[in-house]
Amino acid sequence: MSKRATVIGDGGWGTALAMILAQNGHQVTVWGPFEENIRTIQQTRLNSAYLPGVEIPPEITWTTSVEQAAHLAEIVVIAVPTQFCQAVTTRFRGHLPLTAQVVSVTKGLDRETHRTMTAMAEEYLGIPSVAALSGPSHAEEVARGIPTAVVVASPHEADRLALQEVFSTGTFRVYTSDDVTGVQIGGALKNVIAIAVGISDGLGFGDNTRAALITRGLSEMTRLGIELGCRAETFSGLSGMGDLIVTCTSRHSRNRGVGERLGRGESLTAITSGMKQVAEGVWNAANARALAAAHHIEVPITDQVCRILNDGESPLRAVQVLMSRNLKPE
Secondary structure (H helix, E strand, O other): OOOEEEEEOOOHHHHHHHHHHHHOOOEEEEEOOOHHHHHHHHHHOEEOOOEEEEEOOOOOEEEOOHHHHHOOOOEEEEOOOHHHHHHHHHHHOOOOOOOOEEEEOOOOEOOOOOOEHHHHHHHHHOOOOEEEEEOOOOHHHHOOOOOEEEEEEOOOHHHHHHHHHHHOOOOEEEEEEOOHHHHHHHHHHHHHHHHHHHHHHHOOOOHHHHHHHHHHHHHHHHHHHHHOOOOHHHHHOHHHHHHHHHHHHOOOOHHHHHHHHHHOOOOHHHHHHOOOOOOHHHHHHHHHHHHHHHOOOOOHHHHHHHHHHHOOOOHHHHHHHHHOOOOOOO
């Protein structure tokens, strides 16, 4: 059954999901904040700034009007970077129908409270329950129809089954989960680990180092998740290990790319000043470390990434610190 779908966020991921929804026959409107970018997409059917080289179906509507985007929406996708989530969702408060099914696809934590994006969206939208969709899903591949599998999480079975149907296509397979927090913790922390892997690659280290960082990074994610009441098996799934692998190894990964350039000696300011899109791990490393500290959970890789990003620690020194920690059982 065709539904009215609104995608809040005109970046690469929002655009790719709008294409998935349109492919399934839904009436899709994408909201973006910048008139110039929206006008360009309308005229060219290309989102060259965030998803270059992908032709966008003409049936998708683009707007900067909150009222137009929110009007009669049945499905709402929140696809804005972490640092803009509060400001953007607040703009939509009172405009969305309370019956709309809302799903967050943003991978991060709130800077002040370290809460998940679904918790933030529920508060600022005034919507009682927001689902989360996550997994190994680079927008560049999803938009081109490359087979992809993700997971949608909601505490309500009816909602997650409905969203599973809404998003699933012949190339975009959606699984379900009720572990909403676990799905999001995996999505937030994997970006930080990907920066660590990129740093390792930039330093010229090899496959052994990469495998160790991915494996021990997964251990950090799982430890923190369990402390927060999540299920351990969530971190073995698509939103945990799956997303971690793709973000740590893919040429599409902005977080891994930032880390690689740091490892080669570039400054963070020089790297980020030239980026059109957000590397969420840069923003979320400190959030993840603070959340772990509040729960007395050790996250040594995350801690060293924070020191490199925020405290001027040299990548080589960070490696030395990690390798000289007290010996312990796995």
